[in-house]
Amino acid sequence: MRNKKRHKRSRVIGLTVVGVTALAVGGGALLMTDNDASAARRPAGQQAPAWAAMTVKCPDAATRLSNVPQQARPAVDKELATMDSQVADAYQQLAARGAGADQDWVRTRVLEPLNVQRRGALNRIGNEIGRVASRPSGLDTLASCTVQQAAPASAPADGATSAPAGATSAPAGATPAAGTAAPAAPAAGGQAQSGPVKADFVDIRRVRPNVKNPRTRANASRGTFSSRCGRNENKHFNSDNVIVAPGVSNGAHHMHDYVGNRDTDAFSTNDSLAAAGTTCTNGDRSTHYWPVLRQQDGTKEADADQPGGGTEGNVGRILRPDTASISFRGSAVSRVVEMPKFLRIITGDAKAFTNGTANANASWSCTGFENRQLKDKYPLCPRGSKVVRTFTFQSCWDGKNADSANHRTHVAFADAKGACAKGFKAIPQLVQRITYKVAPGSLFAVDSFPEQLHKPVTDHGDFINVMSNSLMKKAVKCINTGRKCG
Incomplete structure (x- = not known):
């Protein structure tokens, strides 16, 4: 029974989504993706368009750690959960800054501290595995994160521009069956630009x-x-x-x-x-x-x-x-x-x-x-x-x-x-x-x-x-x- 389980649930500090979209885990210095090709040409400090929400991408250590000894798994799982929380905290900081998050600020105030935190967690993971088996190599390569622009919220939703994997979209201009009305597309930007769009x-x-x-x-x-x-x-x-x-x-x-x-x-x-x-x-x-x-x-x-x-x-x-x-x-x-x-x-x-x-x-x-x-x-x-x-x-x-x-x-x-x-x-x-x-x-x-x-x-x-x-x-x-x- 649940009332017989004796455990203490830790208090987790949440984050508020404000103006920009989220984070994740993936490698290298500060980068802007092709979703906003003009970003690289903007002077430092110039704000991105309001719709150009940001997301952080980092390597997913959890997926890549496929050979963890059974004795080390509880500690490793907790460290991986800590890394997810680190990303959430970094996102909170990025979200609070909003459109004023220029490249220098993002690099020095968000990415560099996040990468340091991730290196620490990955080092602890290596130590835990090393206690019972050979320490894995290459963990440091999983530490560094990048920032990229998410897709604009104004992109069309008619199925002609981005076919789902394994599916073939109808040609542009295709219409629903005669006598039926096309379902209305929802308005963009459901959660303060964090999606869906x-x-x-x-x-x-x-x-x-x-x-x-x-x-x-x-x-x-x-x-x-x-x-x-x-x-x-x-x-x-x-x-x-x-x-x-x-x-x-x-x-x-x-x-x-x-x-x-x-x-x-x-x-x-x-x-x-x-x-x-x-x-x-x-x-x-x-x-x-x-x-x-x-x-x-x-x-x-x-x-x-x-x-x-x-x-x-x-x-x-x-x-x-x-x-x-x-x-x-x-x-x-x-x-x-x-x-x-x-x-x-x-x-x-x-x-x-x-x-x-x-x-x-x-x-x-x-x-x-x-x-x-x-x-x-x-x-x-x-x-x-x-x-x-x-x-x-x-x-x-x-x-x-x-x-x-x-x-x-x-x-x-x-x-x-x-x-x-x-x-x-x-x-x-x-x-x-x-x-x-x-x-x-x-x-x-x-x-x-x-x-x-x-x-x-x-x-x-x-x-x-x-x-x-x-x-x-x-x-x-x-x-x-x-x-x-x-």
Whole structure:
């Protein structure tokens, strides 16, 4: 039970989003990107245009540290969480300065102190690893950050200028089906220029079908197993991330929705999860969580003055899912094996806007149009159609580890034909599908780290398997025998 857990939640100082957009983690001296080519030609001290919000980009040490000994992981995870907070603090300073943040000021007052802090954290990480194994080389290369201009808020949102990865936009001038009105694009600049912006949205009807599934082979496992876990009716929210930042309050810097296990927060352990209650009707104690979606309609949500909420730019009314389905499906080419208990999987990348899309796995669409999936755009849905978020998880497991240092290398996606790489085994593939009723023209956005500007490409889902052994066996048997269960 939660009231029996004895831990002290640390107080986390939030930040206020004022006038400029956020931060992240990536290397070198002060740079301005091609999004504002004129920046390099402006004299020092001259203000950028009001729309040219700034973001800081740094290397993501968490992703690159793939070989951390088990004994060192708790200390390393806490240092990585400290680095995220350092970025948040630097952003607070940059935001407070606003448009007056010229290059010299940004370099001397923001970037140089941030880089010193990051070197200290990386040095401590090296020391922790060095106590039990060989100290990793090259950690210093992950310290330096840059500043770049974010995209202008006035960019178009018709889908013709920035097609999502894997999708083909309709040609310029394309129109919706006859007799239907085009969904209205939300106004730009939802959160004091921190996003979303008009260019983050696209009419789903302007996106061509782009879903391709592998052809099933004779030995495919064609069944499905589902758990009914509700829509977070019990309002289980927090800004923790027990997978990435265990033991750290507000480790996510954005709010999560939870279904399944009732115990989940930063201080949960395998034992506490196994002993907790669940919202799932079949007794499945697994934990499922994802960033909340908010409608930015001026509503002051309960977390408006809290870390992870309004103090970090996550504002507006939290939308309760209309539906939240949890299902597992099989492999296109083979039978599946049981997942190990307490297997942890993250799909997508909460920092994909600054990290790049190598680990991005956001999937946005609308009911009635789910053969068209968006990666880096929010969908504008026709009236009567719901917004859909789908997280399709990695379905190949290394056969040994329930987690890995960067929380990624112990699992993998199958290839285009549906096969796992050598050394990996097919496991039931988790699909989290969440729908929302969003009025056409409403401004909405996913919660994010402050520096990620609420970009749709940063969406992500998390899972910890806490199924009983008997329930997992039942799920695997159902999937392998081609039945529909749950």
